[in-house]
Amino acid sequence: MTPSKPSSGVAPKNNAIAANAPVTDDEDRAVRCSINMLKTLDVWNEERQAKGQLPVKIGIGLNIGDAFAGNIGSERRLEYTVIGDTVNLASRLEQLNKEYGTRLLVSDAVAQARAVPGLDVDFSGTHSQPDDPGEGP
Numbered sequence: 001m002t003p004s005k006p007s008s009g010v011a012p013k014n015n016a017i018a019a020n021a022p023v024t025d026d027e028d029r030a031v032r033c034s035i036n037m038l039k040t041l042d043v044w045n046e047e048r049q050a051k052g053q054l055p056v057k058i059g060i061g062l063n064i065g066d067a068f069a070g071n072i073g074s075e076r077r078l079e080y081t082v083i084g085d086t087v088n089l090a091s092r093l094e095q096l097n098k099e100y101g102t103r104l105l106v107s108d109a110v111a112q113a114r115a116v117p118g119l120d121v122d123f124s125g126t127h128s129q130p131d132d133p134g135e136g137p
Helices: 026-050 085-100 108-113
Strands: 060-062 068-073 078-083 104-106
Touching (some): 026 060, 026 104, 060 085
Parallel strands (some): 060 104
C-alpha cells in the first residue's frame, strides 16, 4: 500500500481538521487530502479483503474557521488538540456520514471557499439517500 501524499494539515485525535493560517488554499488542500485518504483506504481495503479481512470504513467532516489549537491539560498529562465551534461542526459532519451513507461531508463554508481547478467534485449541496441506510461508514 502506498501512503497518501502529505498535505501539511493537522489531524488531532478526533480527526477534525481545523486551520486558521494566512494561506489561501487551506480548503483545497483539506479536500484533496480527504480524497487522497479515501483513495488510499480503498486500496488498503482491497488488500484486506483479499486476505479475508473486513474493510475499514471512515467518515470525514470538513469545516473551516477559527479554533483554539494547542496543548491542553496539566503538568502530568498534556495533549495537543483543537477546540471550538469550527471543530464541533466538523465532528458533527463526520458523524452524519453514517446517516447519509457518505464518506466525506463538507460544510457550506468549505464548499463556498474552495476553488480547485480541475477537481471533479460536486459541492452543490445536494445528496442522495443510500438504498440501505446501514451501508455508510
